[in-house]
Amino acid sequence: MKIIPVILSGGAGTRLWPKSKKNMPKQFIDFGGWTLFQKTLERIQNPIFDYPIISTNISYLNLVRRYLSKYKMKKYKILLEPVKKNTSAAILSSVLLDEIPFEQPMIFFPADHLIEEVRQFNKAIISNKKYLDEDNISIFGIKPNLPSSQYGYFLTKKTSKGFSKVSKFIEKPNLNYAKKIIKKNGYLNSGIIFASKISIINNFRKYQTKTLNFCIDAVCKSRVSNNVYYLNKQAFNQATAKSLIILDEIGRGTSTNDGLAIARAVAEYIHDYDSLGCQTLFATHYHELTDLPEYLAKARNFNMAVQRKGDTVIFLHNVEAGSSDQSYGINVAQLAGIPRSVIKRARDLLRFYASQEGNGSGQMLIEDDTDKEISDLLAQLLGIDLNSLSPIEALNKLNEFQQRAKDS
Numbered sequence: 001m002k003i004i005p006v007i008l009s010g011g012a013g014t015r016l017w018p019k020s021k022k023n024m025p026k027q028f029i030d031f032g033g034w035t036l037f038q039k040t041l042e043r044i045q046n047p048i049f050d051y052p053i054i055s056t057n058i059s060y061l062n063l064v065r066r067y068l069s070k071y072k073m074k075k076y077k078i079l080l081e082p083v084k085k086n087t088s089a090a091i092l093s094s095v096l097l098d099e100i101p102f103e104q105p106m107i108f109f110p111a112d113h114l115i116e117e118v119r120q121f122n123k124a125i126i127s128n129k130k131y132l133d134e135d136n137i138s139i140f141g142i143k144p145n146l147p148s149s150q151y152g153y154f155l156t157k158k159t160s161k162g163f164s165k166v167s168k169f170i171e172k173p174n175l176n177y178a179k180k181i182i183k184k185n186g187y188l189n190s191g192i193i194f195a196s197k198i199s200i201i202n203n204f205r206k207y208q209t210k211t212l213n214f215c216i217d218a219v220c221k222s223r224v225s226n227n228v229y230y231l232n233k234q235a236f237n238q239a240t241a242k243s244l245i246i247l248d249e250i251g252r253g254t255s256t257n258d259g260l261a262i263a264r265a266v267a268e269y270i271h272d273y274d275s276l277g278c279q280t281l282f283a284t285h286y287h288e289l290t291d292l293p294e295y296l297a298k299a300r301n302f303n304m305a306v307q308r309k310g311d312t313v314i315f316l317h318n319v320e321a322g323s324s325d326q327s328y329g330i331n332v333a334q335l336a337g338i339p340r341s342v343i344k345r346a347r348d349l350l351r352f353y354a355s356q357e358g359n360g361s362g363q364m365l366i367e368d369d370t371d372k373e374i375s376d377l378l379a380q381l382l383g384i385d386l387n388s389l390s391p392i393e394a395l396n397k398l399n400e401f402q403q404r405a406k407d408s
Contacts, residue, residue: 002050004104006094007040009056009111010081027111028063036112041071043115046122051075055090082233084298089215093231095200096219102198105132110191128194131163134202138194141187147178152189245270245280260286271296290323
């Protein structure tokens with residue numbers, strides 16, 4: 001039985017930013033006459049492979065079709081993810097197509113890999129085919145020649161059956177730990193999986209039953225047109241990891257540039273780390289980060305709705321789509337009870353800094369309004385005719401002046 005190759009091509013592939021963008025992920029970038037997706041299609045021209053299944057999304061459908069036409073592939077299937085999920089949902093949905101028999105061997109290729117020793121790689125596939133059964137899942141490792149904290153690793157143990165069994169996965173260790181892994185003959189995790197259909201289903205049934213049920217529903221309710229499977233959005237959208245990451249003001253404890261760099265790096269890491277696959281709420285005051293949806297396909301901007309009346313801002317406690325056009329730190333400070341003179345001074349300084357950013361000019365505002373307000377109070381105090389005030393009126397007037405002095 002030939003092997004069905006599944007090409008996983010729905011990811012954003014933003015690690016080559018700014019070259020790779022939302023509508024042009026790295027698997028489709030032209031590297032001087034060739035792309036990584038093209039190289040993946042070339043690898044499956046070998047007779048050991050059957051027709052391909054391409055898992056992608058609607059944004060990349062035309063790109064995928066263009067390459068399939070270029071290589072004159074008439075038999076294929078395309079699965080369109082209605083929303084971007086992690087790799088596991090894409091793998092499982094591909095496996096669940098009815099026409100694929102349970103014993104079918106399937107290999108899952110990320111579309112952004114470059115494999116130069118194709119003949120040697122195909123030999124490794126053929127030699128491992130005999131180990132496929134109802135439970136085993138094979139992964140391909142790469143022997144590292146240098147330690148790195150940018151990749152995942154795994155350790156193995158020899159078995160009496162002739163193959164090595166994975167004993168431990170280590171995801172992006174620090175450099176010192178990576179050195180220890182290499183000394184233990186560890187492998188880099190290539191992300192290439194080789195298994196039978198029934199093995200994939202059995203492992204999901206054992207470890208991720210909920211995801212299995214949602215994906216079955218998404219495939220069964222899919223719409224099919226011209227070899228393209230449009231997976232059911234409502235069902236597929238529920239096939240997600242269980243965690244929720246909440247990040248508040250990452251990078252605020254250092255300089256602006258350092259903080260911005262840290263915040264962006266964290267956002268990109270979570271976005272590109274497929275094995276996380278969970279929803280993330282990232283709160284920030286860095287307006288520079290509002291361009292992330294242009295480069296990270298799964299990123300979206302939201303802001304807290306406000307109603308403005310002059311210098312007064314009313315927070316409506318509603319979340320709206322889109323980025324905010326400004327920050328409201330001074331308004332929050334005012335609500336927190338910061339003295340009025342401090343708020344006024346902060347507004348003056350804010351206008352000064354804004355003028356500097358706009359045209360590089362402007363003079364620092366050093367006038368202190370406190371003295372002027374005290375002088376006004378003294379003038380009004382001296383103008384009061386104490387003989388004409390009743391005791392109650394005198395106490396009320398004193399309370400008024402005291403309150404104004406506190407606000408100053």
